Amino acid sequence: MSRLLAAFLTxxxxxxxxxxxxxxxxxxxxxxxxxxxxxxxTFPDPPAHGPSSTPGPGAG
Known part of the structure; x- marks a missing residue:
């Protein structure tokens, strides 16, 4: 019985x-x-009114 009690207490x-x-x-x-x-x-926010009609420096 003492082993069972020891196991329970452990x-x-x-x-x-x-x-x-x-x-x-x-x-x-x-x-x-x-x-x-x-x-x-961080990236800049896109324009709120949509893409512009003027081409960018890399266009053309």
């Missing part, structure tokens, strides 16, 4: 430790500030 302690570790990891991840989402490359 499982209970392991479950408690795993739960504590999971909560600790989540708390550590929540404590880290989020990184800003800044793009490395």
């Amino acid at each position: 499982c209970a302690v392991a479950a408690v430790l795993a739960t504590g570790a999971a909560f600790g990891i989540v708390a550590a991840l929540d404590a880290v500030p989020e990184q800003q989402n800044v793009p490395l490359v």
